[in-house]
Amino acid sequence: MTMRTESRLTVAASVGDVWDYLCDVGRWSEWAPTVVECRVRDGGPLQPGGWVDQRARDLGWNHRRSESVTSVEPPRSMAFAGTMWTSPARWGMELDPVDDGGTSAMMWVEVDLSNVMRVVPEDALRGQVQRVSDIEMAGIKAAVESDVQAGAT
Secondary structure (H helix, E strand, O other), X not given: OEEEEEEEEEEOOOHHHHHHHHHOHHXXXXXXXXXXXXXXXXXXXXXXXXXXXXXXXEOOEEEEEEEEEEEEEOOOEEEEEEEEOOEEEEEEEEEEEOOOOOEEEEXXXXXXXXXXXXXXXXXXXXXXXXXHHHHHHHHHHHHHHHHHHHOOO
C-alpha cells in the first residue's frame, strides 16, 4: 500500500529563484529538519541517475543516507527515491509560476508501507509526514524570500 502526502504554498519569488535554491543541495539543511549536511555525489549537478548523499539525524540517531535522483525537469520539477525507515519512498517538488511573479510550490511524498512500517497506523504516519513536509515548505519559502529581499539571487 502506498501513502501519499502533498504540501503546497506560494513563494514570493520567481520559479527560477526557487529552482536555484532547491538545486543548491548544500543548503538543504536550512529547510529540512533531519538533514545535517547534503551534497551531490561526485559534485555534479542534479541530474537523473545521480545521487544525493546526506548526513542526517532522525529521532536522535545520526546516520548517512542516499537518495537517487529520478527526475529533473528544470525549472519545474525534481524527484528522488530512497527509503523512509524500512520502506521504499519517493519525494519531489513541483513549481509553477503564478500571475504576480511568485511561485506555486508543491512537495509530495510517497511511502510504500512495507516491512515493520505496516504496523504503524497509517493516519499517524501520514500526519507526521505531513507535519514535516509543511515545516520544510515553510523553511523553503522563508529562505528564498529572504534571499530575494537581500538581493542574493
